[in-house]
Amino acid sequence: MTDTVVSSATREVVIGFDRPFVMIGERINPTGRKLLAEEMKNGDFSRVEADALAQVAAGAHMLDVNAGVPLADEPALLARAVELVQSVTDVPLSIDSSVVDALEAGLAVYRGKALVNSVTGEEEVMERVLPLVARHGAAVVAISNDETGISEDPDVRFAVAKRIVERAADHGIPAADVVVDPLVMPIGAMGTAGQQAFRLIRRLREELKVNTTCGASNISFGLPNRHVVTGTFLAMAIGAGMTSAICNPLHTEVKNAVMAADVLMGADRDCAAWIGANRDPDAPAGARGARGERRRRRAGRA
Amino acid sequence: MTDTVVSSATREVVIGFDRPFVMIGERINPTGRKLLAEEMKNGDFSRVEADALAQVAAGAHMLDVNAGVPLADEPALLARAVELVQSVTDVPLSIDSSVVDALEAGLAVYRGKALVNSVTGEEEVMERVLPLVARHGAAVVAISNDETGISEDPDVRFAVAKRIVERAADHGIPAADVVVDPLVMPIGAMGTAGQQAFRLIRRLREELKVNTTCGASNISFGLPNRHVVTGTFLAMAIGAGMTSAICNPLHTEVKNAVMAADVLMGADRDCAAWIGANRDPDAPAGARGARGERRRRRAGRA
Numbered sequence: 001m002t003d004t005v006v007s008s009a010t011r012e013v014v015i016g017f018d019r020p021f022v023m024i025g026e027r028i029n030p031t032g033r034k035l036l037a038e039e040m041k042n043g044d045f046s047r048v049e050a051d052a053l054a055q056v057a058a059g060a061h062m063l064d065v066n067a068g069v070p071l072a073d074e075p076a077l078l079a080r081a082v083e084l085v086q087s088v089t090d091v092p093l094s095i096d097s098s099v100v101d102a103l104e105a106g107l108a109v110y111r112g113k114a115l116v117n118s119v120t121g122e123e124e125v126m127e128r129v130l131p132l133v134a135r136h137g138a139a140v141v142a143i144s145n146d147e148t149g150i151s152e153d154p155d156v157r158f159a160v161a162k163r164i165v166e167r168a169a170d171h172g173i174p175a176a177d178v179v180v181d182p183l184v185m186p187i188g189a190m191g192t193a194g195q196q197a198f199r200l201i202r203r204l205r206e207e208l209k210v211n212t213t214c215g216a217s218n219i220s221f222g223l224p225n226r227h228v229v230t231g232t233f234l235a236m237a238i239g240a241g242m243t244s245a246i247c248n249p250l251h252t253e254v255k256n257a258v259m260a261a262d263v264l265m266g267a268d269r270d271c272a273a274w275i276g277a278n279r280d281p282d283a284p285a286g287a288r289g290a291r292g293e294r295r296r297r298r299a300g301r302a
Numbered sequence: 303m304t305d306t307v308v309s310s311a312t313r314e315v316v317i318g319f320d321r322p323f324v325m326i327g328e329r330i331n332p333t334g335r336k337l338l339a340e341e342m343k344n345g346d347f348s349r350v351e352a353d354a355l356a357q358v359a360a361g362a363h364m365l366d367v368n369a370g371v372p373l374a375d376e377p378a379l380l381a382r383a384v385e386l387v388q389s390v391t392d393v394p395l396s397i398d399s400s401v402v403d404a405l406e407a408g409l410a411v412y413r414g415k416a417l418v419n420s421v422t423g424e425e426e427v428m429e430r431v432l433p434l435v436a437r438h439g440a441a442v443v444a445i446s447n448d449e450t451g452i453s454e455d456p457d458v459r460f461a462v463a464k465r466i467v468e469r470a471a472d473h474g475i476p477a478a479d480v481v482v483d484p485l486v487m488p489i490g491a492m493g494t495a496g497q498q499a500f501r502l503i504r505r506l507r508e509e510l511k512v513n514t515t516c517g518a519s520n521i522s523f524g525l526p527n528r529h530v531v532t533g534t535f536l537a538m539a540i541g542a543g544m545t546s547a548i549c550n551p552l553h554t555e556v557k558n559a560v561m562a563a564d565v566l567m568g569a570d571r572d573c574a575a576w577i578g579a580n581r582d583p584d585a586p587a588g589a590r591g592a593r594g595e596r597r598r599r600r601a602g603r604a
Contacts, residue, residue: 187565188573194566198541219566223573224580225558232562235534236541239500256527260534263489264496264521271490271525278527 002176004139004211004243006062006092009111013061013092015179015211015244020267021234021258022062022244024094024115025055026217028081029066037069040077045084052085058249059259059277063089064117065106066096075105082106094141094246100128107136114138117246118181119168121146121160130171139177140168141213144200150183152190154200157182162208176211179244180204184214186221187229193219194233198240205241216247216254231257238265304478306441306513306545308364308394311413315363315394317481317513317546322569323536323560324364324546326396326417327357328519330383331368339371342379347386354387360551361561361579365391366419367408368398377407384408396443396548402430409438416440419548420483421470423448423462432473441479442470443515446502452485454492456502459484464510478513481546482506486516488523489531495521496535500542507543518549518556533559540567 003016015022028051030037036047052063065085067077078097085093095106096117103116118141119129133140142164144150144157151157161180168178182200185193197219201212219233220226231253234245238261249255259277262268305318317324330353332339338349354365367387369379380399387395397408398419405418420443421431435442444466446452446459453459463482470480484502487495499521503514521535522528533555536547540563551557561579564570 191568191571191573195568223565224577228558229562229565229576232534232537232559233566235537235559236563236566239538239541256530257534257537260531261538263525263531264535264538266493266497269493271493274531275526278525 002209002211004115004176004179005113006115006139007112008086008090008092011090011092011112015213017205017211017241017243018265018267019243020262020273021238021242023060023249023255023258024062024064024213024244024246025051025058025060026064026215026246026248027051027055027250028063028085029096030069031066040067040081041069041072045081048081048084049088052089055249056089056091059255060091060249062092062094062115062244064094064096064246066117067102068097068099074099074102078102079105079109083109086111100125100132103129104132107132107138110136115141115179117141118143119164121164123147126164126167130168130173133168133177134171134173139179140173141181142168142178143181144183150185152192152196154182154196154203157200158203158208161204161210165208165210175209179211179213180208181214182212184216184218184233186223187219187233188222194236197233198236201237201240201242205243211243212241213244213246214242216245227251227253230254234258235261235264238262304511304513306417306478306481307415308417308441309414310388310392310394313392313394313414317515319507319513319543319545320567320569321545322564322575323540323544325362325551325557325560326364326366326515326546326548327353327360327362328366328517328548328550329353329357329552330365330387331398332371333368342369342383343371343374347383350383350386351390354391357551358391358393361557362393362551364394364396364417364546366396366398366548368419369404370399370401376401376404380404381407381411385411388413402427402434405431406434409434409440412438417443417481419443420445421466423466425449428466428469432470432475435470435479436473436475441481442475443483444470444480445483446485452487454494454498456484456498456505459502460505460510463506463512467510467512477511481513481515482510483516484514486518486520486535488525489521489535490524496538499535500538503539503542503544507545513545514543515546515548516544518547529553529555532556536560537563537566540564 003014067081094115094117116138120143144161187193220229235257263274305316369383396417396419418440422445446463489495522531537559565576
């Protein structure tokens with residue numbers, strides 16, 4: 001029932017319960033991408049543009065834009081990246097920085113209602129980010145950690161999320177504009193990371209009634225064949241009630257899992273998106289997919 | 303907490319909560335496989351043998367054996383198939399027929415504790431199948447439909463499952479030896495099929511405390527790229543608490559989704575099975591999977 005509406009100058013996207021899952025493209029982020037970091041620092045944003053177009057073509061409903069290049073003027077870089085991306089695509093953006101001045105610079109040039117990524121439960125961060133979000137009428141990603149770090153206890157993380165939602169309300173930001181990130185840890189380092197995330201996502205939805213997101217690729221960090229793990233995680237998280245994620249739609253395993261999960265949650269009406277994306281151009285009309293298939297016999301006991 | 307123990311002459315497999323998911327290979331089934339049906343009818347079981355070996359090599363923990371060839375002597379065929387499969391593999395079997403005499407013939411030659419597939423909630427079927435299961439000390443798949451057919455109401459299906467479990471107890475069969483099949487419908491025909499299954503699986507686990515299984519490929523009947531839909535369904539069903547399924551481990555999308563779901567549920571300790579199955583033989587030790595990867599920056603707010 002909770003809808004988080006974000007927009008560009010011309011397009012609205014709704015993150016919400018019982019709606020198609022929202023994929024927020026993760027690629028425009030120089031963290032760990034040396035070449036991109038170097039280029040952005042030198043004022044070359046051609047790769048940012050290419051990444052924006054490719055992700056939207058692959059099915060991203062929104063794009064995350066991060067300009068965290070070490071020793072660079074992050075506010076200026078982020079503003080420029082936001083302007084550039086908005087000039088080539090019409091999907092709403094998630095403006096991503098841990099530097100409040102950079103968030104402010106990005107919001108200043110943004111056209112539409114942005115998703116600010118992010119605020120934590122740390123007092124100082126909340127008191128700097130939330131007024132900014134309120135002033136711009138934006139939505140915000142709330143990360144469930146605070147001064148004490150990232151708790152391994154899902155109950156503590158839930159309490160932190162609840163506190164951010166309450167504080168946001170004090171600043172006039174409705175709960176529907178707070179999208180909680182339960183913080184996904186690498187499953188290779190912490191075997192309970194998946195179950196913790198699923199349980200927390202379910203509670204956030206059922207008790208706090210907020211939308212949720214996460215940096216999905218974290219879950220598979222360090223594992224072989226990791227995009228399958230990320231895609232499977234996303235499907236299971238969608239089953240638990242997650243409504244959006246920062247992920248890479250260019251990875252077929254990720255995109256397919258999200259689209260199939262939409263089908264299975266009944267959010268892809270008549271499987272239209274799935275059938276459209278997976279149509280075999282050589283198949284005769286009407287025979288698609290059903291040729292040579294069988295259905296396990298289950299009825300008719302003797 | 304509920305363990306369903308099945309066995310061959312030499313190997314035990316446990317279907318249970320918080321354990322690795324049990325894949326029951328679906329291939330040995332002439333339904334919709336004209337060539338196999340023809341061969342079996344003519345006494346040629348070479349394909350049965352090949353299918354058994356291939357599925358076990360691909361990771362099947364158990365095998366379903368069905369000999370439902372129209373106009374053939376199903377009890378004789380099923381007994382022969384069971385004997386043959388037990389002579390070439392040591393995984394426990396699910397003896398699958400809608401003909402009670404065939405179940406009886408299969409059980410008569412089976413060595414170990416079989417899974418009988420299946421009993422429904424129909425009075426006559428319960429009264430014929432359950433005594434047979436009890437006499438052989440077997441476990442049984444309980445399909446949640448009755449004389450009135452397959453209800454679209456998950457509450458009715460739950461009630462039918464509960465009735466079968468209670469009736470089984472009357473025959474001395476413990477609830478731990480009843481594996482409930484919530485009956486998975488094709489999502490292409492019924493958009494709510496996924497959510498219904500997930501909700502029912504969760505209730506069966508939490509309220510009835512039984513293990514669950516299903517014919518997984520039903521979900522994707524008629525859809526293009528269907529193995530992705532089946533695999534994604536399995537992962538989401540595992541997230542909801544399903545503990546086994548009749549599926550095809552030869553489909554990489556299915557097998558990968560199940561293995562990744564085990565990782566994400568914490569059932570694959572230290573991701574050992576996943577890493578073993580996905581090891582890149584060319585990667586130098588220690589560098590596997592982590593090379594060139596990045597982890598989204600999340601900490602260190604400024």
